[in-house]
Amino acid sequence: MCGVKGLGVRGWLLLGLVTVVVLAATGVWNPFPALWDWVDRSKPISEPDVVWQQRVGGTPRSVTIAGDTVIVEQRTRIEARRLTDGTQLWERKADWSAVAGSGRTSVVAVGKLLDKGYEVLDPVSGVTRRRDDRAVAVWTYRNLLLDAYCVRATDCTLRAWDPRGTAPLWSAFLPGVHSGVLADNPELLGTRRLDANRIDDGVAGPEPVPPLLGFPVDGRVHVVDTATGRVLQNVEPGRDERLAVVGGRLLRIAATSQDGNCYFVITAVDPATGQQVWRRSGINLRTADSAGCAQREDPQGARNVLIGVAPDGREAVLDGYDGRSLQVGAAGEKLLAVDDRYAVVRSAxxxxxxxxxxxxxxxxxxxxxxxxxxxxxxxxxxxxxxxKPSRLIAVDPRDGRVLAELRTPANALAVGPNGMIIGEGREIGYVRWGAGSAGVPPPAGGDGGPVPDPGDTWRPPSDQGSCGPKRELCVNGS
Incomplete structure (x- = not known):
């Protein structure tokens, strides 16, 4: 007893450490993981705090809200987390991923670089719903998944799938695919979006499939009708032209150099008939650089609209289908974001x-x-x-009502019906609408519920019809 009393402070600490090590080694009690979690606990990435915050395995390359799950793409693996609390649902080794579908009908396509084929996974369970071993490219949309396989370099087949379907909806011949074995969403000839610091390019998730897509193959453009799979046009651009497929039209953008300036003419063609439907001159679509008016970029825009600069320097938004000016900004105003419903402008x-x-x-x-x-x-x-200070703010695009306002240096990674994912480094967190926004209630439907998508349901009242919002799916205007 006297020996025990004479241990002193250091002796008691050593005895306690030995006891803990013995208990951990025998599996009776192991405090070290919890202790390390306490030491390594992450500080909140925003103020007010997020609903949940988790550290993922690597720095995310993309994050997408898919119904009740969050799909996190990293360099060599994909993981899914529950939207409500951030707990991990599954993990898969893969080099790329892309989400197709919307809400609870979403699926996740995954694959490996330089390997043909891909798998379509259920986002909640990670179970493989469909497997393909031939495809060299995959394109994902809210209402369609496209893939392409080639038996020879000049003999390829483009196929369309319902995101959860097991048989192709249609197939079409293409004399090549501008991708090689290049994973998900290779570039097509459309528009390029305006970007913003600290907002991920894919923050909106998959877009609805356009009525027409332009596939570049060996210097030519093959225009495919996404409803039927018909190849409507096979066009080679002129020497001073760049082609783009926007709003159900094939645009021929000519840029010529004269008197030290670039002069632009935009001609829109109906791919079904080959007939010109509108023409605009003097609008700079920012497709050319300053060296000889060579056009190396797609026009700026989104969905069915284009962004151009008028001769007086004012920015304009054009309707790709009929060429109308939807908005012409005032002098000095700067267009920050646009889709085919709204625009966000910074004042002069x-x-x-x-x-x-x-x-x-x-x-x-x-x-x-x-x-x-x-x-x-x-x-x-x-x-x-x-x-200065760094903030992220989400507002209702219809009326500017604040949905969330955060003091944070984090990036906006993904937006869903009822909240958004933000991230900094390996830390990601979920912000529900109403958090920190003076009690603004979240939209009806709950997390991942069947909330109507305004991006799919908005239609100009005068343009509704069975052939699409602007009759762009009608053949010969019928």
Whole structure:
């Protein structure tokens, strides 16, 4: 007893450490994982705090909300997490992933670089729903999944699938695919979106499939009708032309150099008939660089609209289907984001952001802004970034109502019906609409529920019809 009493503080600590090691080694009790979690606990990535915050296995390359799950693509693996609490559901070794479908009908396509084929997984369970061992490219949309396989370099087949389907909806011949074995969503000839600091390019998730897609193959453009699989056009651009497929039209953009300036002419063709349907001159679509007017870029825009610069320097939004000017900005205004419903504009004095409705060409909301503000439009929210101090703000695109306002240096990674995923490094967190926004209630439907997608349901009242919102799917206008 005297020996035990004489151990002293150091002796007791050593005895306690030996006891803990023995208990851990025998499996009776192991405090070390919990202790390490406490030491390594992450600080909150925003104020107010997020609903949940998790550290993923690697720095995300993309994050997508797929119904009740969050799909996180990393360099060599894909993981799925539960949207409600962030717990991991499954993990898969893969080099790329892409989400198709929407809500609870979503699926996840995964594959390996330089290997043909891919798998279609259920986002909740990770179970393989369909497997393909021939495809060299995959394109994913809210309502369609496309893939292509080639028996020879000049003999390829493009196929369309319902995201959860087991048999192709249609197939079409293409004399090649501009991808090699290049994983998901190889570039097609359409528009390029405006970007913003701290907002991921894929923040809106998969888009609805356009009525027509332009596949570049060996210097030519093959225009495919996504409803039927018909190849409507096989066009070679002229020497001064760049081709783009926007809003159900094939655009021929000519840029010629004269007197030290570039002069632009846009001609829109109906691919079903080959007939010209509209023509605009003097609008710079920012496809050319300053060296000899060579056009190396797709026009800026989104969905069915184009962004151009008028001769007087004002930015304009054009309807790709009929060439109408949907909005012409005031002198000094800067267009930050656009889709075929709304636009976000920074005022000439850089002190305000304006949310505008394109169909009526009117301002729906205004809010203060800094000179380095950025913005992105998604079907469910307009996301705004501010610097000094760093903030992320989500507002309703219809009226500017604040859905979430966060003091955070994190990036906006994905937006869903009821909230968004933000991230910094390996940390990601979920922000539910209403958090930190003076009690604004979340939309009806619950997390991952069947909330209507305004990006799919919006239609100009005068253009509704059985052939598409602007009759772009009709043949010969019938």
């Amino acid at each position: 004095d850089k002190g305000s952001l304006l949310g505008r409705e394109l169909s009526a060409d009117r301002t729906r909301w205004t809010r203060p802004a800094g000179g380095r503000s950025g913005a992105a439009l998604t079907p469910y929210a307009t996301v705004i970034t501010e610097e």
